[in-house]
Amino acid sequence: MDKKHLTETDIITKFILPALGSSGWDSMTQIRQEVKLRDGKVIVRGQMGVRKTVKSADIVLYHKPNIPLAVIEAKANKHEIGKGMQQGLDYARLLDVPFIFASNGDGFIFHDKTNPAAIETEIRLEDFPTPEQLWQKFCLWKGYTEAQLPIITQDYYDDGSDKSPRYYQLQAINKTIEAISAAQDRVLLVMATGTGKTYTAFQIIWRLWKAREKKRILFLADRNVLVDQTRINDFQPFGAVMTKITGRTVDPAYEVHLALYQALTGPEEHQKAYKQVDPDFFDLIVIDECHRGSAAEDSAWREILEYFGSATQIGLTATPKETDEVSNIDYFGEPVYTYSLKEGIEDGFLAPYKVVRVDLDVDLQGWRPTKGQVDNNGEVIQDRIYNQKDFDRTLVIDERTQVVAETITAYLKRTDPMAKTIVFCNDINHAERMRRALVNLNPEQVAKNDKYVMKITGDDELGKAQLDSFINPKKAYPVIATTSELMTTGVDAKTCKLVVLDQNIQSMTKFKQIIGRGTRIDDRYGKLWFSILDFKKATELFADERFDGIPEKIMVTKPGDITDEGNQDFLDELNGVEPDTEHTDEYTPDSNLSDDAGAYDSATANTIGEGAWNDADESRYIKYHVSGVTVKKLAERVQYYDSDGKLVTESFKDYTRKTVQKQFTSLDAFTRKWQDSERKQAIIDELAEAGVIWEALSEEVGKDLDPFDLICHVVFDQPPLTRQERANNVKKRNYFTKYSDTAQTVLDTLLDKYADAGVHEIESMDVLKVKPLDQLGNTMQIIKKGFGGKPQYQQAISELEAELYSDEPRSA
Structure with missing residues (x-):
């Protein structure tokens, strides 16, 4: 047998797998072939998106299904023995394994990160390490103790389906289990929105629970939709041992408890349901979206975590909050694992985006009232220049709302009128006006279904009731949701294709959360990418180095330090919103809100509203509302997410x-x-x-x-040259005459096919099976009769292509 003529697959089958078998590796549980680690980045241009093809790791070796140990990268024997090493090192980085083998069937190059004295050595096929040898070296490399092993080796949940943790989820699970098994009692996991934080949390809890390391578990969230999605979907395997805490009662008969903060505590002592059980009742607490209420030391919700201080606590977030006053890292410690939005897009697990920036003249130039001008309600408008940050907060201009709604409508009509769309507005009032404008601009769609546009905000029970339908890919309606805060987080809208920003956003945390509404991919429904329609320059935050980097602590702006009229921190304080580090409109939910709290657009948070103090009467706080202002679009430009993770025009x-x-x-x-x-x-x-x-x-x-x-x-x-011009040029040369009549008919027809559809029509033999060529016989009959055989047919195709491109241009 001449190895040089064997394919890569032959090398794996005839040499590598037998070597593994001889060393004691179990082909059923320890060896996996063609392990696809990435999905393939989606490239978007125009209205089209395609996935880049990604390669799979040839072989991954496991101690158990949840613990990868080594990567083997094979090449055909005509290549040097170590050719696949660099590829293998890349896969090993994703899997966080120290052992990499490259082979061409003659032997192995062994890259051993656990042995600095001899990192790469050549070994014979028959000297491949046994499972026990690699496992022992792996444990020493990781520093595992005997006490940790029962926890670390506990299997993850496997229901027999194809679903198993992606490489980054497995890293997150394993690193968390390692930390907890080493007695670390505060753990932070940072994973971009849409990367499966809850599924990852489930696998962590499952393994700790099955190993009996943690017997009573509490999963904490601040919105009903998060708790219910978790219970029904990812946590469903817990079955009868799981309960959702309702009615302010903690039932000790259950082992896995899911709860809203609001169900466990409140401002009154009798509302503090968590005190029904002893402080050591829970062994493990998992805090979803831990960048919100529980992050602040003086938050009423922090008291729950402090009461159960002896429990191991895991914080989950896509956007850790790091400021002088609020810090996830101060509480949980440095993240044990981080998987960013950029990594998710590069791997093809998250949808890339294109940004359409729309500049309105009134936003860029500002608007000033005439002397003594009154608004629609008869209020004298304070004389100053109102700018982009004022609109829909301090001042409402009806024509601006109309132009924004017209732009949204035109974009959807131009692309896909049924594309799920979230319009982020400044407050509930703004969301209602935007809903009304969109309804009036889409009469045909609204006539088909009056839920084409819905306001989904914290104060609107009808709107909130439509949230499940909006996020359900199988439900066509609602199509457009106008909101302010309710949908910024925890809304798993997989098929959302358009995110509209008409909201002032300075908080990086909030910006990431809002962008996360569109980053989920759903291949089944053709959702591979999404668009961001930005009216408020919010996407300038993409250029901020903090957008996808490590959070840094920054100075807090105190309410008293700001003196200009648009003192947002002061307004936030009035509205019950804690001052945010980045001078933002982000709301930190607390225990005094309703069951579905966590939304700044709740009725509570908008009681006063945003506007301006009336100079004549400082006890009244108003928002001016004007009409009759001319508003125009000045510019609209499209930007794409490029290979460096930057937005380019x-x-x-x-x-x-x-x-x-x-x-x-x-x-x-x-x-x-x-x-x-x-x-x-x-x-x-x-x-x-x-x-x-x-x-x-x-x-x-x-x-x-x-x-x-x-x-x-x-x-x-x-x-x-057009395809038709190239085809005509070939026909003019009359070079077909050297062929038989049948061959000439075939080649002439292929030229016509090329002119219609392209070169792939010539190169696919399937073309011989369809009209009009199928009238000449089956494929083999045509080839035999017209050309004498397959080699002669292929030669004729090569000559035809040479004739087609004989007019190709040449550089001087």
Whole structure:
């Protein structure tokens, strides 16, 4: 047997797997082949998005299904033995394993991170380490004690389906279990919205509970929707041992308790239900969205955590809050694991976004009332220049609301009128006015279903009742939800395709939460990416270094330190909102709110409203409301999330030019590769993997151009030929005459197919099965009769392609 002619698959089957078997590795439980660690980043241009193809790890070795140990990367024998090492190191980084093997079937290169004295060595096939050897080295590397092993080796929950933790979830689970088994009693997990924090928490709790390390568990959240989603979905396997605390009663008969803070405590002593049980009742407390109420030391909710201070406490958040007054890290310690939005997008687990920034003249130039001007309610408007931060807080301009609603409507009509959309407004009043404007602008859609547009806010029972339908991919309505705060967090809207920002947002925490409403991917419903329509320059926060970085402590702006009219901290204090570090409108929920608290747009938080103090009567606080102002759009530009994680403003032609020039430095280099390729489709597919979206490029440049001409024209500034022109040029040369009548018929038909659809029609033999060529016989009959056999047919196709591209441009 000549190894040099064996494929990579043959090398794995004939050499690597037998070597593993001889060393005692169990093929059923310890060896997994073709382990796909990433989903493939989605590239978005225009209205199209495609996934980049990702490779799988050839082999991953496990101690148990929840503990990966090693990666093996194989190559065909014609390659050097260690060729796959760099690829294997990348997979090992994702899996957090210290052992990497590369092989071409002759032996292994063994990269051992546990042995600094000999990191890479060559070993024979028959000397592959046993499971016991790698496990012992792994335990020493991790520093495990004997007491930790029963907890660390406890299996995660497996229901027999295909669902198992993704690589980053497994890292989060394992690092948390390791920390707790080492007696760490405060743990912080930071995972971007949409990456499965609750599922990760379930697996952590399951393993600790099954190992009997933690017997009574409390899962804490601040919104009913979070508790109910958790109970019905991820935590469902706990079954009869699980309960939701209601009626301010803690039932000790259950082992897993799910609760709202509001159900456990309140301002009155008789409301403090958590005191019904002893302080050591719970062994483990998991705090969902821990950046909110429980983060502040003086929060009434912190008293629950302090009462059960002896319990191990795990904080879950997508956006840790770090300020001089509020700190997750001060309480929980440094995160044991962080998985960011950027990582999620790069891996293809989270949806990328494009941003449409809309600038309105009144926002940029400001608006000033005439002397003595009164508003719609007869109030004299305080004389000053009102700017973007004032609109819909201090001052309502009806025409501005109308222009925003018109822009939203036009965007949806241009893209997809049924795309789930969340419009974030400044307050409930703003959300209602926006709902009304959108209803009036979409009469045809509203006539089909009056729930096409719904206001979903904390004060509106009808709107809140539609929240489940909005987030359900199977329910078409509501399509557009106007809100202010209720939907900023905890709303698992997988199919949300448009996030509209008409809200003043300075808080990075809040900004990340709002962006997170669109980052979930749902392949089944075609949701691979989403758009952000920004009217308030909120997306400038993407450029902030804190957007996807490590949170840093920053100075707190005290209410008394600000003297200008728009003193938001003072307004927040009036509204029962704790002053936020970043001078924000973010609401920190507390125990005095209703069961569905946690929303700044609740009726409680809007009792006073936002506006301006009336100079004549400082006891009255009002919001001015004017009409008759001319408002125009000045600019609208589209920005894309690029490969560096930055927002860039560019056309798809610019993007394609940069992408192709990374692979082909000149026109000659491209045309040589094109002509030398046996299959042109291979180059087309290769460029698609690099991020060239052919459909989007065709839409922007020309649908009648071949991929070859698209590249020559867009990247190398050459005049293009249409497919029809190329086909006609070939027919004029009359080179078909050397073939038989049948062959000429076939080739002439293939030219027509090329002119209609492209080069893939020529290269696929399936074309012989459809009209009109199927009239000549089956595929083999056509090939035999017309060309004498398959090699001759393939040669004729190569010659046809050479003729098609003989007019290709050449650089000077």
